[in-house]
Amino acid sequence: MELIRALNPSLLRVARMFVPTAALAEDVVQETWLAVLNGIGRFEGRSSLKTWIFRILTNTAKTRGERERRSVPFSAFETEDGGFEPAVERSRFTGTGHWAVLPRAWPEDRLLANETRLVIERAIERLPPSQRTVITLRDVEGWTADEVRNALELSETNQRVLLHRARAKVRRALEQYLSEEQ
Amino acid sequence: MSIGLAHLNCRELVELVTAYLEGDLSRGERKRFDAHLSGCDGCTMYVEQMRRTIELTGTLSVDDVSPEAEEVLLRAFRDWKPQ
Numbered sequence: 001m002e003l004i005r006a007l008n009p010s011l012l013r014v015a016r017m018f019v020p021t022a023a024l025a026e027d028v029v030q031e032t033w034l035a036v037l038n039g040i041g042r043f044e045g046r047s048s049l050k051t052w053i054f055r056i057l058t059n060t061a062k063t064r065g066e067r068e069r070r071s072v073p074f075s076a077f078e079t080e081d082g083g084f085e086p087a088v089e090r091s092r093f094t095g096t097g098h099w100a101v102l103p104r105a106w107p108e109d110r111l112l113a114n115e116t117r118l119v120i121e122r123a124i125e126r127l128p129p130s131q132r133t134v135i136t137l138r139d140v141e142g143w144t145a146d147e148v149r150n151a152l153e154l155s156e157t158n159q160r161v162l163l164h165r166a167r168a169k170v171r172r173a174l175e176q177y178l179s180e181e182q
Numbered sequence: 183m184s185i186g187l188a189h190l191n192c193r194e195l196v197e198l199v200t201a202y203l204e205g206d207l208s209r210g211e212r213k214r215f216d217a218h219l220s221g222c223d224g225c226t227m228y229v230e231q232m233r234r235t236i237e238l239t240g241t242l243s244v245d246d247v248s249p250e251a252e253e254v255l256l257r258a259f260r261d262w263k264p265q
Contacts, residue, residue, distance in 0.1 A: 086193075086196075086197070087196045087197055087199070088193070088196045088228075090193075093191075093192060093193045096191060097191030097192055097193035097194060098191055098192050098193075098224075099192050099222075099224035099225075102223065102224040102227065103224060103227045103228050103231055104227075105227065106231060106234065111234065111238070116238065117238065117241065117242060120235075120238055120239055120242060121242060124239075124242075135239065139236055139239040139240055140239060140240065140242050140243075142240065145204060156206075160200055160201060160204060160206065163200055163204075164197075164199070164200035164201075167200060167232060167235060167236065167239075168196075170235050170239060171231055171232055171235040174231070174235055174238075175231070
């Protein structure tokens, strides 16, 4: 039961990327746990248990997502923001690519206030699902890059690009918030 | 990920920050990155802000499963019979 409590939020979050509703994601997660119980005898320990469970989840979720025609096709996952998104607005740089407006030091007292964490939470909520999932698994839940790549079936580059864009947007949200007058 | 042999400018550097922090740059790329940082206050500040961003993101708590979802799940477990 502890394993369930520990993994369930991430399972739901990952499932949600494949199916159109939260209710369906809960179904997928439940189906995954049953498949885990039924298949645990076949688990050979070649990957970590967590990796194995997430592989079952992604397979279940994909099957389910394809059945529910309304779902976003998984192929859209890697290309949903295929265009180049600069980490920092172009206008912050000069024509030769140097800072025109230098980043200013952040006031430490405000940085550590609870409200600042809300700013981060809101920024993460606004991200496209793939970026949101990657930054949540990596930076909130502390997964390694390999664990995320395995669970989401992403290439090294795609994992890093999604993380990069997500972190850049969270930093920008913080910068904007911290530069506002109190 | 490859960078030309020329010096990095700031606009290029900010796009490499994640690869840098992940330890994914080659030795040569890392050298150029560090060389730029040592002479650029703006980029040093940027990298520092990125580290703080990651650190603060790590203090968020993972949202809990809805109690209903957990109840459904626990019921499924109780009813489960080995196949």
